[in-house]
Amino acid sequence: MRLMRHAIYPGSFDPPTNGHLDIIRRSARIFDKLYVAVLENRSKKHNFSAEERVDLLRRITTDLPKVEIITFSDVLLADYMKQTGIEVIIKGLRAVSDFEYEFQMALTNRKLNPDAETIFMPTNIENLYLSSSIVREVAAYGGNLDGLVPEHIKQDIIAKFRRKDDGNHETH
Ligand code: COA
Numbered sequence: 388m389r390l391m392r393h394a395i396y397p398g399s400f401d402p403p404t405n406g407h408l409d410i411i412r413r414s415a416r417i418f419d420k421l422y423v424a425v426l427e428n429r430s431k432k433h434n435f436s437a438e439e440r441v442d443l444l445r446r447i448t449t450d451l452p453k454v455e456i457i458t459f460s461d462v463l464l465a466d467y468m469k470q471t472g473i474e475v476i477i478k479g480l481r482a483v484s485d486f487e488y489e490f491q492m493a494l495t496n497r498k499l500n501p502d503a504e505t506i507f508m509p510t511n512i513e514n515l516y517l518s519s520s521i522v523r524e525v526a527a528y529g530g531n532l533d534g535l536v537p538e539h540i541k542q543d544i545i546a547k548f549r550r551k552d553d554g555n556h557e558t559h
Contacts, residue, residue: 394418394506396476397464400440402544404522404536406424406514408447410479413508416455422473423448425458434523435547443544445479447537476505482517523548 396414400407400423413419427433427441435443437458444456459467468474476496478489493505510517513534522535526548532541 391469392417392475393420393422393466393473393551394477395422395473397424397426397462399433399543400425400432400444401430401431401435401519401521402440402522402536403444403447403533404514404517404519404539406479406481406510406517408537409491409511409514410477410508411448411454414477418475419453421451421454421477423454423456424464424467425456427460428463439547443540446539448464463499465503467547467552468496468503469500474502474504476503480504480507481510481517488540494515522528 394414394417396411398407411421416552423444425437425444427437433440437460441456448454448456448551462470462546464476468476476493478493480486480489489505489507493507496503496505517535522532522544525532525535528543529545532544536544
């Protein structure tokens with residue numbers, strides 16, 4: 388009997404971008420089940436709530452039956468993997484600058500859970516420059532998000548920043 392291979396792709400996805408979707412699609416071809424985990428990075432302040440990020444990810448992955456979007460808090464990724472038996476972490480790598488931080492996280496996760504293996508997937512060349520903060524920056528100035536985020540969720544991201552902008556005017 389072949390072993391079912393489950394993997395987890397963790398991130399803050401604030402918001403998800405075309406770069407994230409590319410990693411999700413390519414990982415889903417390799418694994419039997421891919422959990423995309425919306426997590427909190429405690430050193431960042433998030434713009435979209437966890438529920439909003441889960442919803443955005445669900446909507447862009449409806450055609451990928453092997454993908455499940457999840458979220459959890461107050462538990463380390465390494466411990467969640469122990470509890471669920473998931474052994475592979477997928478991380479996207481864009482540039483060399485990502486490497487040091489990702490390497491540190493990979494080693495820490497394996498220290499905390501010796502069964503947790505991290506696999507780095509290089510990003511597509513078109514998404515090399517992309518990040519969630521770049522998307523937020525463009526959206527905050529009402530810029531064009533074409534090619535940066537999936538079409539399905541573009542309007543939601545624009546609307547989120549428009550609402551924020553309206554809020555700002557009200558307080559002045
Ligand atoms: N395409 C586009 N952008 C990408 C990308 C890709 N393929 N891969 C990463 N990015 C961007 C992300 O959007 C993010 O951008 P931002 O900084 O502008 O928001 C940036 O690269 C960093 O992404 P990532 O390395 O995935 O970090 P993260 O902050 O999104 O997530 C967690 C980090 C949540 C996975 C990590 O803190 C975690 O596992 N937390 C859970 C608690 C825990 O176990 N902590 C101990 C970890 S050792």
